[in-house]
Amino acid sequence: MDEKKALTDNNLVELAKESSEMFGLLMERYQGPLFHYVRRITQLPAEDVQDLLQEVFIKIYQKLNEYDVDLKFSSWAYRIAHNHVVDYFRKVSARPQSNVLEDYEWEKIIHAGINIEKDITNKDCVTKIKACIQELPMNYREVLILRFVEEKDYEEIMDILRKPKGTVATLIARGKDELRKKMQENNINC
Amino acid sequence: MKNLIQDTLNRIKNEQIVPEPRWKILVPKLGIWTVLGLIVLLGAIAVSVADYLLTQLDWEMPASMHQNVFVYGAIVFPYFWVVLIGLVVAGAFWGVRKTETGYRFSWLKIISVTVVGVAVIGFLMSTIGWGGRFNGMMMRDMPYYAQHTVTKETQWMQPEKGFLAGMIVTVSNDVIVINDLQGSAWNVRLNTETLVRPSVSLAVGQVIKIIGTRQDTQNFVASEIRPWMGQGMMGLGQGRGMMGADR
Numbered sequence: 001m002d003e004k005k006a007l008t009d010n011n012l013v014e015l016a017k018e019s020s021e022m023f024g025l026l027m028e029r030y031q032g033p034l035f036h037y038v039r040r041i042t043q044l045p046a047e048d049v050q051d052l053l054q055e056v057f058i059k060i061y062q063k064l065n066e067y068d069v070d071l072k073f074s075s076w077a078y079r080i081a082h083n084h085v086v087d088y089f090r091k092v093s094a095r096p097q098s099n100v101l102e103d104y105e106w107e108k109i110i111h112a113g114i115n116i117e118k119d120i121t122n123k124d125c126v127t128k129i130k131a132c133i134q135e136l137p138m139n140y141r142e143v144l145i146l147r148f149v150e151e152k153d154y155e156e157i158m159d160i161l162r163k164p165k166g167t168v169a170t171l172i173a174r175g176k177d178e179l180r181k182k183m184q185e186n187n188i189n190c
Numbered sequence: 191m192k193n194l195i196q197d198t199l200n201r202i203k204n205e206q207i208v209p210e211p212r213w214k215i216l217v218p219k220l221g222i223w224t225v226l227g228l229i230v231l232l233g234a235i236a237v238s239v240a241d242y243l244l245t246q247l248d249w250e251m252p253a254s255m256h257q258n259v260f261v262y263g264a265i266v267f268p269y270f271w272v273v274l275i276g277l278v279v280a281g282a283f284w285g286v287r288k289t290e291t292g293y294r295f296s297w298l299k300i301i302s303v304t305v306v307g308v309a310v311i312g313f314l315m316s317t318i319g320w321g322g323r324f325n326g327m328m329m330r331d332m333p334y335y336a337q338h339t340v341t342k343e344t345q346w347m348q349p350e351k352g353f354l355a356g357m358i359v360t361v362s363n364d365v366i367v368i369n370d371l372q373g374s375a376w377n378v379r380l381n382t383e384t385l386v387r388p389s390v391s392l393a394v395g396q397v398i399k400i401i402g403t404r405q406d407t408q409n410f411v412a413s414e415i416r417p418w419m420g421q422g423m424m425g426l427g428q429g430r431g432m433m434g435a436d437r
Contacts (some may be wrong), residue, residue, distance in 0.1 A: 016209075017209055020199060020202045020203065020207075021199065023199070023202070024195050024196075024199050027194070027195045027198060027199075028195060031194060031195060050194055053194060054194060054197060054198050054201070057194075057198045058198065058201065058202065058207060061202060061207060061209060062207060062208075062209060062210050063209070063210065063215075064209040065209050065210060065211065065212045065215055066210070066215045068290065068291075070291075158293060158294065162293045163293055164293050164294070164295070164296060164297070165294075165296075166296065
């Protein structure tokens with residue numbers, strides 16, 4: 001068991017190409033992070049997220065020969081998940097709706113977005129800010145989630161979204177600006 | 191919560207899903223790189239022709255035409271090729287961004303590398319004479335292009351403006367007969383004021399450029415004669431009398 005744990009992602013990819021059973025180890029490693037990522041960006045119920053994730057894993061398996069070892073495997077897997085989610089919403093023509101972020105996840109975005117030093121204790125205020133974040137376009141919300149909830153660095157976000165560094169930085173800055181603007185429009189002053 | 195891992199593995203087994211073969215992944219990548227290569231080649235051709243068009247022109251002409259060099263530059267500028275170079279750079283940028291790792295390069299880096307690459311290959315092509323050949327092909331096969339492109343030939347085939355060029359057919363004391371670049375015969379009259387550039391050889395078979403005044407559809411009075419290649423400025427200019435003494 002320890003031997004398997006010692007294997008790098010790249011080793012596992014090579015082994016998975018030979019045996020689908022070994023792909024189970026990769027899934028084991030990324031099931032949690034990808035589940036949370038897909039849940040955060042789609043804001044769908046857990047059952048639906050699991051269905052989406054199964055499709056994501058199947059795609060990862062089919063594309064194993066496409067994996068470029070210069071990339072972190074996690075970035076590549078997140079990219080496939082991101083693309084699958086974008087396709088999914090395009091097909092169902094729906095935007096993510098419900099609020100499934102945990103409180104600590106909301107706080108991370110709120111703190112990063114509005115540069116507040118103190119803790120927000122007013123529950124009503126937090127609820128209002130959450131509503132503002134949910135109103136953000138998906139591209140802004142996703143980079144904010146990747147940066148401040150998933151705590152990915154710029155290079156990883158570039159690799160996941162396949163966007164240049166400057167574009168990523170712009171999306172993050174604009175996302176934060178949009179959030180501040182929406183808070184001003186709604187007279188939120190916590 | 192269902193067992194995602196086991197369910198996925200079962201699905202892979204039952205549906206006999208396998209990783210896609212490498213060739214299926216490589217073909218589209220190769221396709222993009224091939225398109226990129228062709229785009230850069232097209233850009234290099236555009237550079238070589240633009241270079242050819244600009245360097246073969248007589249940049250002394252504006253002075254002879256009493257024209258501002260900037261106005262002249264605007265008239266002879268190879269707009270078609272420069273627009274094509276711009277499109278090539280934009281196309282290369284788009285193509286690089288479509289590659290697997292293209293997003294990692296800044297727009298400045300992609301554009302700089304493309305411009306330098308296209309320029310280097312283009313000037314190499316120009317050096318070995320491909321610019322002129324491509325331009326010749328275009329002039330021959332595309333009448334619209336030929337109509338709107340200023341070349342050395344079109345510059346020197348404006349007898350109404352005082353510019354004529356052609357091959358010497360016969361030479362006598364005061365008159366030389368030439369066949370112009372379109373095959374029409376002209377009697378070119380020389381007088382004591384005619385400046386014959388030093389490297390001009392007034393012999394049958396030589397191609398010359400003439401500045402002067404058109405008398406009618408067959409007669410032209412020369413005020414200056416230059417060799418077809420270059421300005422013929424080797425040494426001082428000479429008058430008609432001196433030319434006569436040389437002969």
